[in-house]
Amino acid sequence: MSSLPPLAGGVHGPVALRPLVDTVLDALRDGAEARGGPLPRGGPDAVAHRVREVCEPLFPERGIGDDAAVRALVRVLAEGAADPAEPLCAAHLHCPPLAVATAADLAVSALNPSLDSWDQAPAASELETLVVEALAAEVYGTGRTPAPGGIVTTGGTEANQLALLLGRETLGPVQVVCGGNSHHSVARGAWMLGLPPARVLPTPRGVLDPDAVTEALDRIDGPALVVATGGTTDAGLIDPLPRIADLCAAHGARFHVDAAYGGGLLFSDILRPRVDGIARADTVTLDLHKLGWQPVAAGLLTVRAPGDLDTLAHQADYLNADDDTEAGLPDLLGRSPRTTRRPDILKIAVTLKALGRTGLATLVDQVCAHARDFADLVAAHPAFDLYAPPTISTVLFRPRDADDDHIASVRRTLLDGGHAVLGRARADGRLWLKATLLNPHIRPGDLTALLNLVEGHTPR
Template sequence: PAALEEALSRLPGPLLVAATAGTTDAGLIDPLPEIAARCAAHGARLHIDAAYGGGLLFSDRHRTRLAGLDTADTVTLDLHKLGWQPVAAGLLAVKDPRDLTALRHRADYLNATDDTEAGLPDLLGRSLRTTRRPDVLKLAVTLKTLGRSGLATLVDQVCARAREFAALVDEHPGFDLHARPVISTVLFRPAGATDDTVAAVRRALLTDGRAVLGRARLDGRLWLKATLLNPATGPADLAALLHLAARQATLVEGHTPR
């Protein structure tokens, strides 16, 4: 926030600040209230990328982590993560409907007035991606079926699994834990391993079809990334995943976790 204050004081307007609620690498959430206060003080617009973390809104237990989200001018949500939707089911929420004026832009090759009046489909305004289908119906069906409380249960489950997995990593002498998870992402790596070893462990597990782990480079080191999004994952699955990673680490470049 202090660095943002300095930048807003120095730069000429108009300004747009983009904050993040759930980073891709570690699931980190920016200090949204402090950012919003500085945007308000300097007349800057605030956009919040809540693609990953936006699903916490379903949960009474976790939604407080998104305090300040309601101050944004625009918010993006990617509900194929903590919403269990198809990959295309993203949302852009706006505070001022005038921000969607661009979606009503007319182009003769897309929505000629006489074609629209003749009954041909007018694709503009139905999806942010124009000619691609809108998937909001799938989200509506999910909300109708599960409700907010049903989705909250799923969110709470995957966040709990992430905390459990982080605890397993932290207790294992052969692994380093980057930090306690903020949402449902856990970063870990074999203790004492090189980045090349970490990368090789991930590729081997992926190629063999035994585990799908992501990767993230933080604090100058490469980390294995486990993003827990399956509510059916249980303690036995978590233990098995850590065992697989430990065993694979012993096979790569002769590295043996301590």
């Protein structure tokens, strides 16, 4: 009779994991070398063919063994990856994760705690409390009574939807007011929660106009929730948060800031003023798998009045029986609408401890400086137009003499060839290429190479 496969946890888990970790690392290296750039060549059909070829058969009658399966599938995944650690992979708010955070994430996978009851995650539940308190203090400051709180989320989408949920439970069926620059999860969240359709205000200059917000609030009969954006997905722009906070206070409206992108500026003494006014929000979305260099997922919703979270309280006898809670076992079920929850907090905690404020600030300052440098290259180039100087680390640019169809074609050509990964955004009625620079290891030559690639593939 064959032996049972080993487990990852327990005293003997590390012994079983060590050779497999070496296999993973070798396969990651081999896959990256085979890829040879930021993206696999050949487009969707070529990638799909390679994956299917390696997987056939995916579920054999007899398995091929741990090492062979790990080696084959990790390698094909790495070979077919859009690797944000590659300097020319700069399309999305998708960061290259720190090695230290990734290493910490391995421990979570091995231990496999679940944050829905204390007896499944004793230490992780306390660590979550400490990290949430620390990050809420970054948003709202220290010394507040009661101390601000928060909820760990899968990212900005879940955090925004929870912000709307808390608004509804606090004020009743609120009218959501947001800008056309807001993340799609805001309007979608209003729909999912059965709220009136979000009132989406035009943002012709890319940010919310306080006068338009005033006009909208004056017309609303009933409670309102205004959503401002601290770092738009398309251009990295920041709404005028202090002005909007004043308007919300004057109209008795609830105020949420989606700072999934720009929240990372809070770590930087130099750039923090760009999100002034954020501490006046009732709720704030943060997302550390953007300007926090965490593996997905690493979201957070911070709450200025922690009592607002009481609405999430829930009782299930097998998880938080009343007598267990009265006996002192922490009740975790109200910390999230999710039941089973992976403790994503460990990688964040390790990062905060390892880098400290100055280490994270250095990374934030570095990528924003890269964006300014790239914008300067674009502005100085006679064949390109720059949309605007970057507010965070996103640069919109376009070949001067190309129409929208050609610009879209250039982007797809670079993707198919595996040369570069650029995003796209529509602003001022035109299509722009988008470079989102989140890799602190980018060098000046990488920025020049990116611009040269676009120029070389632009039809003349």
